[in-house]
Structures are given as structure tokens and as C-alpha cells.
Amino acid sequence: MTMHVVSTIDVVRQAVREARAKKLTVGLVPTMGALHAGHVSLIEAARHETGYVVVSIFVNPTQFGPQEDLERYPRPLENDLENCGKHGVDLVFVPEPATMYPEGYRTYVEVEELQDVLEGAARPGHFRGVATVVLKLFNIVQPDVAYFGQKDAQQARIIRQLVDDLNVPVRLRVCPIVREPDGLAMSSRNQHLDPTQREHAPALFRGLEEVRKRVEKGERDARVLREVLAARIAATPGAVLDYAAVVDANTLKPISKLTGEVLVALAVKFGGTRLIDNLILTV
Numbered sequence: 001m002t003m004h005v006v007s008t009i010d011v012v013r014q015a016v017r018e019a020r021a022k023k024l025t026v027g028l029v030p031t032m033g034a035l036h037a038g039h040v041s042l043i044e045a046a047r048h049e050t051g052y053v054v055v056s057i058f059v060n061p062t063q064f065g066p067q068e069d070l071e072r073y074p075r076p077l078e079n080d081l082e083n084c085g086k087h088g089v090d091l092v093f094v095p096e097p098a099t100m101y102p103e104g105y106r107t108y109v110e111v112e113e114l115q116d117v118l119e120g121a122a123r124p125g126h127f128r129g130v131a132t133v134v135l136k137l138f139n140i141v142q143p144d145v146a147y148f149g150q151k152d153a154q155q156a157r158i159i160r161q162l163v164d165d166l167n168v169p170v171r172l173r174v175c176p177i178v179r180e181p182d183g184l185a186m187s188s189r190n191q192h193l194d195p196t197q198r199e200h201a202p203a204l205f206r207g208l209e210e211v212r213k214r215v216e217k218g219e220r221d222a223r224v225l226r227e228v229l230a231a232r233i234a235a236t237p238g239a240v241l242d243y244a245a246v247v248d249a250n251t252l253k254p255i256s257k258l259t260g261e262v263l264v265a266l267a268v269k270f271g272g273t274r275l276i277d278n279l280i281l282t283v
């Protein structure tokens with residue numbers, strides 16, 4: 001099987017049409033490239049569950065704020081293509097920005113309320129850019145199944161809402177967080193950490209594990225759990241807490257007593273590098 005690398009929408013549509021003519025189901029893994037084991041886990045799930053695997057690689061400018069790292073976002077395309085080839089990807093879609101957002105582009109998708117909290121509060125406009133590009137990718141590829149990571153819990157929740165609200169005919173699969181051996185969640189931003197920051201970065205995961213243990217022992221007070229996270233980060237050299245949240249996993253609204261599906265999420269800065277991690281609990 002040869003892997004196709006294409007940059008135009010027409011060629012993607014043609015390739016997907018041919019796959020469908022062969023009765024293959026189509027899986028889509030949207031990414032911004034700089035592929036690591038987290039992305040690969042999504043590709044493997046798609047390879048396992050669908051007959052024709054499409055990976056998109058596009059550093060989407062509309063989801064970056066003016067002060068954010070769009071320019072310094074890594075773009076190791078050669079490695080990414082090799083990685084895709086190794087994992088049995090059928091088609092890689094690598095559009096130019098002007099293909100996705102030509103002159104005169106005007107339409108954006110907003111998922112009200114869910115887009116404004118947590119990551120959205122810290123990064124205004126971020127989820128508008130994510131929702132827009134993901135719906136565009138769904139419309140371009142028209143996959144049967146699309147794969148996302150629990151690493152970006154709020155993103156997964158927002159895409160679920162988008163698909164339900166706009167009747168998008170796609171099945172969503174959300175895959176578990178892939179971690180380094182010391183617990184740090186895989187992220188293309190980890191490479192910006194200096195050795196000392198890298199050494200202390202597992203504090204996010206350790207804080208979440210402490211929360212999990214407290215809940216297992218019966219703790220149900222969300223405020224206590226937020227304080228567990230805040231204290232852990234405060235005790236970590238070089239780490240600055242952006243937020244520590246305990247919210248309803250469906251509404252993403254803060255709760256006081258733990259019940260049902262709960263999302264525990266935090267964002268922490270190490271110098272100029274912002275890391276996120278989370279944990280879903282069923283209480």
C-alpha cells in the first residue's frame with residue numbers, strides 16, 4: 001500500500017471517493033503535526049477500526065491568539081510523513097493556509113459557553129478556531145469516524161457538541177492520554193521545556209494522581225481537590241498555576257460536591273511553555 005500525501009481538497013475528495021467505492025470505512029485523525037506517541041495512538045485506533053485512514057496535518061492559524069506560539073510551533077513534516085508511513089496511514093492531507101482560509105474567508109463556528117471556560121478563558125478565540133477547522137476537515141474528508149485525544153478534554157467535549165448540534169454524520173472516538181514513563185502527558189510543547197523544567201513537569205500528573213487517590217478514599221469536596229492541585233504546583237520549582245478546575249464533565253461548570261462524571265483539569269506554565277493535563281472521574 002502506498003501512502004498518498006496531498007495538499008488540495010479536490011484530490012482528498014477523489015481519494016476518499018475511491019476508498020468508498022471499495023467499501024472501505026474512512027477514519028480521520030486531525031492533527032497539527034509534530035507527531036508523537038499520543039498522535040500515533042489515534043492513528044493506531046483508526047487503523048484498527050477503519051479501512052481507510054486519513055491524517056490531516058495543519059497548524060491552524062485561527063486557533064492561535066496573537067501572543068501565542070503559531071510561528072514557533074514545530075513543523076517537522078519529513079518526520080511526520082515517515083511516522084504516518086510506518087503506521088499504515090493511507091492519505092495525509094497537508095493543506096496550505098490559503099487552501100483552508102482563502103482571501104475573503106468569513107465563516108466561523110462557535111460553541112457557546114463551552115468555548116469560554118477553562119482553556120477558552122485563557123485563550124480567547126481558541127475554540128472558535130478549533131471548531132471551525134474541525135468542521136471544515138469533516139466536510140472535506142467526510143469520515144465515518146474521527147479520532148481525538150482525551151489530552152484535550154475540553155476540545156473533545158466541544159467537538160461532541162458541534163457534531164450533535166449541527167447534525168454532522170460522523171462517529172467520534174476519544175482515546176486515552178498517552179504519557180511519558182514519568183507521567184508527563186505527551187505534547188509537542190514538551191520539547192520547549194529546558195532540562196530542569198522537564199524534570200518538574202510531571203507535577204501535573206502527580207497532582208491529578210493525588211486527586212484520584214483522595215477521591216478513592218472518599219473525598220467529595222471539589223474545593224479541597226482544587227487545593228490539592230494548587231499546593232502541588234506551588235511546591236514545584238519553576239511552575240506557575242494558570243488554573244486548577246473541578247467541573248461537571250458535561251457542562252464544564254464548576255461543582256462543589258463531586259457527583260457523576262467529573263473533569264479535573266489544570267494548566268501550568270513553566271516559563272513560556274504552557275502545559276495542560278486532566279483526569280475524568282466517575283463518582
Ligand code: PAJ
Nearest residue numbers: 030031032038060148149151152176177178185186
Ligand atoms: P494536536 O495538538 O496536534 O493534537 C491532535 C490530536 O492528538 C488531538 O485530538 C489531541 O487531543 C491528541 N493528542 C495530543 N496529545 C495526546 C496525548 N498525549 N495522548 C492522547 N492524545 C493526544 O488538537 C489539535 O492538534 C488541534 O486542535 C486540531 C484538533 C488538529 C484542530 O486544529
